[in-house]
Amino acid sequence: xxxxxxxxxxxxxxxxxxxxxxxxxxxxxxxxxxxxxxxxxxxxxxxxxxxxxxxxxxxxxxxxxxxxxxxxxxxxxxxxxxxxxxxxxxxxxxxxxxxxxxxxxxxxxxxxxxxxxxxxxxxxxxxxxxxxxxxxxxxxxxxxxxxxxxxxxxxxxxxxxxxxxxxxxxxxxxxxxxxxxxxxxxxxxxxxxxxxxxxxxxxxxxxxxxxxxxxxxxxxxxxxxxxxxxxxxxxxxxxxxxxxxxxxxxxxxxxxxxxxxxxxxxxxxxxxxxxxxxxxxxxxxxxxxxxxxxxxxxxxxxxxxxxxxxxxxxxxxxxxxxxxxxxxxxxxxxxxxxxxxxxxxxxxxxxxxxxxxxxxxxxxxxxx
Ligand code: NAD
Ligand code: GLY
Numbered sequence: 001x002x003x004x005x006x007x008x009x010x011x012x013x014x015x016x017x018x019x020x021x022x023x024x025x026x027x028x029x030x031x032x033x034x035x036x037x038x039x040x041x042x043x044x045x046x047x048x049x050x051x052x053x054x055x056x057x058x059x060x061x062x063x064x065x066x067x068x069x070x071x072x073x074x075x076x077x078x079x080x081x082x083x084x085x086x087x088x089x090x091x092x093x094x095x096x097x098x099x100x101x102x103x104x105x106x107x108x109x110x111x112x113x114x115x116x117x118x119x120x121x122x123x124x125x126x127x128x129x130x131x132x133x134x135x136x137x138x139x140x141x142x143x144x145x146x147x148x149x150x151x152x153x154x155x156x157x158x159x160x161x162x163x164x165x166x167x168x169x170x171x172x173x174x175x176x177x178x179x180x181x182x183x184x185x186x187x188x189x190x191x192x193x194x195x196x197x198x199x200x201x202x203x204x205x206x207x208x209x210x211x212x213x214x215x216x217x218x219x220x221x222x223x224x225x226x227x228x229x230x231x232x233x234x235x236x237x238x239x240x241x242x243x244x245x246x247x248x249x250x251x252x253x254x255x256x257x258x259x260x261x262x263x264x265x266x267x268x269x270x271x272x273x274x275x276x277x278x279x280x281x282x283x284x285x286x287x288x289x290x291x292x293x294x295x296x297x298x299x300x301x302x303x304x305x306x307x308x309x310x311x312x313x314x315x316x317x318x319x320x321x322x323x324x325x326x327x328x329x330x331x332x333x334x335x336x337x338x339x340x341x342x343x344x345x346x347x348x349x350x351x352x353x354x355x356x357x358x359x360x361x362x363x364x365x366x367x368x
Pocket of ligand 1: 139
């Protein structure tokens with residue numbers, strides 16, 4: 001068992017990582033109940049696969065669940081479902097001091113976190129992430145959001161959870177493709193500033209994806225420690241350190257937009273291809289070696305993740321893809337900061353990338 005603290009003064013909280021911890025939810029989560037009742041928000045898939053475990057654990061501590069079920073999928077991060085969720089929470093008479101449990105992937109975590117941040121001017125929430133992406137990234141750090149017509153995650157808040165409970169065994173029911181997509185975010189931590197962890201991923205990424213419990217737990221713990229340190233240092237992404245977590249996301253956003261934010265390319269898959277593109281673009285600029293860019297590409301390819309435009313099912317030309325980037329929420333004062341690399345584990349934020357050059361690079365990638 002590991003406990004990682006996110007050190008944020010009065011907003012500090014613990015992240016507990018332990019296989020089987022969902023089955024002891026009575027001991028870990030019953031304290032968040034009021035009058036023996038805990039409100040749990042989840043989606044249809046997770047309700048079928050994991051809610052019975054949470055329910056049994058809580059019953060053992062004489063705590064009953066009031067479940068709120070939402071449809072699975074990115075479309076649930078919408079005004080419509082936010083309103084539905086807020087109405088359901090109000091009907092259950094949630095008070096400001098209460099805790100709401102978010103059981104699910106990044107969609108449920110982002111939506112419940114946002115609802116909790118505005119319900120009665122803010123109530124508490126606990127994250128129980130059940131996808132690899134949510135366990136290593138979205139459940140930690142307090143970014144909450146829904147999507148707008150103008151783009152993804154454009155309406156949201158910073159609202160830290162009170163506690164995060166990670167049970168790696170919940171991944172046993174997660175479809176392989178979702179696990180692989182989440183693995184891209186694990187690799188990201190190595191590429192940002194931990195070359196030794198990237199080398200570990202090269203050696204053990206295949207084991208993790210095959211469900212090896214030790215590799216899985218180790219990767220989750222290392223990722224969570226990396227994210228907790230970054231969030232503690234730059235909670236609101238003001239110093240630039242937290243922005244490093246967006247490695248691969250600007251290219252990835254363009255690829256996701258081009259595939260209509262559909263199942264054709266999952267978020268983590270877009271990030272994987274985006275990281276490979278960021279490294280190859282860095283090599284083209286002479287910032288990092290071609291060998292490092294090739295290592296990144298080769299690893300992503302070896303685990304079956306998209307690593308270029310064609311494996312991401314993207315056919316658009318460079319200017320079209322750059323056009324998508326301009327709608328990215330990372331645009332600031334008319335410029336688009338880019339995450340580039342001087343090598344594996346040496347990512348940095350560059351504010352002077354010429355978008356016409358990025359378009360030319362993407363056209364070269366398209367022709368390759
Ligand atoms: P998701 O929440 O849609 O989950 C993926 C699919 O897996 C869904 O169909 C879900 O029902 C199913 N599922 C979840 N857990 C399961 C389990 N244990 N067993 C069986 N099925 C399960 O997607 P995601 O990849 O977890 O999250 C993506 C979202 O996260 C995006 O909206 C993205 O914007 C957001 N995100 C937020 C942050 C942040 O810092 N807040 C960071 C990264 C991504
Ligand atoms: N996933 C990016 C962040 O939390 O800042």
